[in-house]
Amino acid sequence: MSTKIVIIEDDFTAIENARSIIHEYFPNIQIEGTADNIESAVNLIQKTQPTIVVFDINLKDGTAFQVIDKLPIVNFQIIWTTAFEHYAVQAFRISAVDFLLKPFKNSDLVRSIQKAMEKINRAEYVKKLEALAHNFSQPEEKKITLHTNEALHIVNLHEIVYCKADDNYTIFMLEQNSTIMVSKSLKNYTSLLKHDHFCRVHQSYLVNLKKIKQFNKGKNAHLTMQNQEEIPVSKGMRNEVMKYFDHLKH
Structure with a gap:
């Protein structure tokens, strides 16, 4: 042909x-x-x-x-x-x-x-x-395509709670505690989603800022997400998280 x-x-x-x-x-x-x-x-x-x-x-x-x-x-x-x-x-x-x-x-x-x-x-x-x-x-209701070995998933960005690094893979934690693992690094998605209310708060975590329930600013700073999971916040990223909360006040 x-x-x-x-x-x-x-x-x-x-x-x-x-x-x-x-x-x-x-x-x-x-x-x-x-x-x-x-x-x-x-x-x-x-x-x-x-x-x-x-x-x-x-x-x-x-x-x-x-x-x-x-x-x-x-x-x-x-x-x-x-x-x-x-x-x-x-x-x-x-x-x-x-x-x-x-x-x-x-x-x-x-x-x-x-x-x-x-x-x-x-x-x-x-x-x-x-x-x-x-x-x-x-x-305002964007979707992302996620490839796994079994399928191509179409996921609404607002369904993503956080993304976690797993060597050269990334685990997407979604609402209802379902997960999708893809064979791309967290760095790839950090760049991809940085304009869509996602923030790299730790070497291993990229979070959906809209899914944060509480920011605990103590010695071991961490986020409590809407699904009740706790995500560590590195020292270098505390200011970035605070900027988001300051923005919400205005």
Whole structure:
């Protein structure tokens, strides 16, 4: 089966840049066409049945998600491109969806196309798209995708009580005392969730600040979480925790 690409983009310069890169590095891939608005994008995708879509989020008359909503099935891989601000980039990251932040290097698009050409799990991919769309439409109720050996879990951020380091793994403690273990380090999630009311309070703990019930500031400082568990707070992080409580007073 041959690889076919379409480009959904409302910036002519960006379209020509993508065309040039694809022609140079993937001469055997056919570019089936381009579109810059919702209706033409839907028609192009349904007509050509592409393998890969290079998809800008912002179109002339709406967003890429409106295009996806109008399609009966998503049976292609997407290379997202965006010039959005940081809050939107976070939506991509916590949904575990790959994207290119404009302006991107030629090598970045080449790498993304190579990755897209590899076989994927369609069911998992659709779940990621759903989580991404949710995070853009409802930024106050974000979801994160968590991979385990058995499944791909879609979890609301507000369900997470804390995350705990376990060597190179991270254990997510959720409401109702359920847990999910993923094969990524706590450092990865510290960076990922730092703008969503999560704080690294200890070498081994990243907590959801909204789930704190009490901050015990004594010699052995610790947090009492809403599930009654106690989480140690390192000396270096006491001020960060206090900043959060000071903010609540205003």
